[in-house]
Amino acid sequence: MRDCVVIKWGGGLITDKEKMCTPNMQIIESLSNVMKRCMDEGLNVILVHGAGSFGHLRAKHWRLNEGLLESYNFEQQDDCKSQKEAVSIVRNEMLTLNKNICDSLKNLGLNTSVKSPHKWARNTGSNFDGNILEVFSDYQDSICITYGDVVDCEDESSFGILSGDDLVVRLSEEIPNVRRLVFAIGGVDGILKKPPESANEDDLIEVWSPDLKFEGIHNTEIDVTGGIGLKATRGAEVAMLGIEVLIINGSYPQRVFDACMGIEVLGTKIIA
Numbered sequence: 001m002r003d004c005v006v007i008k009w010g011g012g013l014i015t016d017k018e019k020m021c022t023p024n025m026q027i028i029e030s031l032s033n034v035m036k037r038c039m040d041e042g043l044n045v046i047l048v049h050g051a052g053s054f055g056h057l058r059a060k061h062w063r064l065n066e067g068l069l070e071s072y073n074f075e076q077q078d079d080c081k082s083q084k085e086a087v088s089i090v091r092n093e094m095l096t097l098n099k100n101i102c103d104s105l106k107n108l109g110l111n112t113s114v115k116s117p118h119k120w121a122r123n124t125g126s127n128f129d130g131n132i133l134e135v136f137s138d139y140q141d142s143i144c145i146t147y148g149d150v151v152d153c154e155d156e157s158s159f160g161i162l163s164g165d166d167l168v169v170r171l172s173e174e175i176p177n178v179r180r181l182v183f184a185i186g187g188v189d190g191i192l193k194k195p196p197e198s199a200n201e202d203d204l205i206e207v208w209s210p211d212l213k214f215e216g217i218h219n220t221e222i223d224v225t226g227g228i229g230l231k232a233t234r235g236a237e238v239a240m241l242g243i244e245v246l247i248i249n250g251s252y253p254q255r256v257f258d259a260c261m262g263i264e265v266l267g268t269k270i271i272a
Contacts, residue, residue, distance in 0.1 A: 003179045004044040004139065005260045006171045007035075008164055008231075011050025011148070013186030013250045014101070021054050021093055023100045030253045031184065032104040035143060038260050039110065045260070046136065046171055046178075047101075047145045048164040054097040055090050055148065059161060062086035064150055067157025087150045087159050091118050094149055101145065111142035117149035117162050124153065124160040126169040126234060133174055146171075165234045172238040181238050182259045183231050184250030190268030191232060191247055209271045210236050235270035245270040 009031060016022040038045050051059070062083050063069060069083065080086050095116065102112045121130035128151070136144050148164040172178045188196050191214050193203040205214060210233070228247070235245040246259045248267035258265040 001177050002042055002044050002140065004046065004175055004177045005038065005180045005182060006046045006048065006168050006178055007182045007184060007260060008168050009047065009049040009250060010183065010185040011052030011056065013184060014049060015052030015054060017052045017056065019053055020057055021096065023097060025100065027251065028101055028104050031250065031256060032108055034253050034256045035105060036108045036110055037257050041261060043260065044140055045143055046139055046175065047143055048167050049101060049147045050164050051094060051148050054093040058086055058090055064090065064159065065161045067153065067160050090150050094147055098145065098147060105143060113138050113142040113144045115144055115146040117146060118151050121151050121162055122154060124151065124162050126166040128162055128166060132170050136175060139175060163230065165230045169234050169237050172243050173241060178243055180244045180260060180262060181235065182256065183235065183247040184256050185247060186250060189249045189266055191228060205268050207269050207271060208232060232270060236272055239270050240272040
């Protein structure tokens with residue numbers, strides 16, 4: 001059985017997070033080439049991608065991460081009048097972003113198999129309900145792709161956001177032969193001691209464990225999940241399984257490839 005790598009493309013890396021539904025096709029295509037190189041080297045790859053401007057902006061406006069808020073007086077948008085409409089629109093926006101990614105991979109001759117969470121997962125957090133082994137049973141035959149999504153919840157919240165950072169935990173735990181989890185993020189080389197605007201190259205934390213403090217990037221005006229802090233926390237959970245976990249700058253394709261192959265690379269290694 002071939003080794004498997006779970007890779008997460010951050011939403012801020014693959015989209016312009018300031019403009020509604022705007023993909024960064026140059027980055028997507030460069031990362032797709034990395035996927036092909038990994039497959040050519042004999043790796044199985046499972047891809048999880050974020051939402052960026054295809055989910056976070058609208059989800060933030062409609063507070064979808066908080067579930068159904070029937071008594072809140074929302075300001076309506078031109079194309080959306082309610083939270084429930086927003087759930088449907090965000091799901092469709094995510095399918096549009098996913099299609100851009102799939103088309104890029106297919107143009108390189110790669111087979112893809114999309115696993116949209118709203119079709120098979122319930123509830124939020126890394127203990128969400130969903131049969132990973134059944135849904136991802138074809139991971140050795142194609143690149144299985146999933147993503148952060150709005151899913152149904154079984155409590156009074158009715159719905160919520162299942163983060164891609166939660167998905168990678170379950171994938172790493174339950175898919176056989178996962179050797180590495182790689183977070184490819186935008187704008188920074190890994191976890192920094194200071195906010196990016198005041199950091200220099202000496203502020204990169206090369207090895208991080210949960211007892212180390214840092215001031216990470218998390219744009220609360222846009223982001224409806226946990227930013228780099230959630231990646232670090234979930235990464236530490238995966239590291240406890242004996243799986244290598246790395247956070248790297250996805251703008252450098254060679255770094256992403258090296259990280260997937262287990263070659264030492266600039267970035268942050270997460271340990272339990």
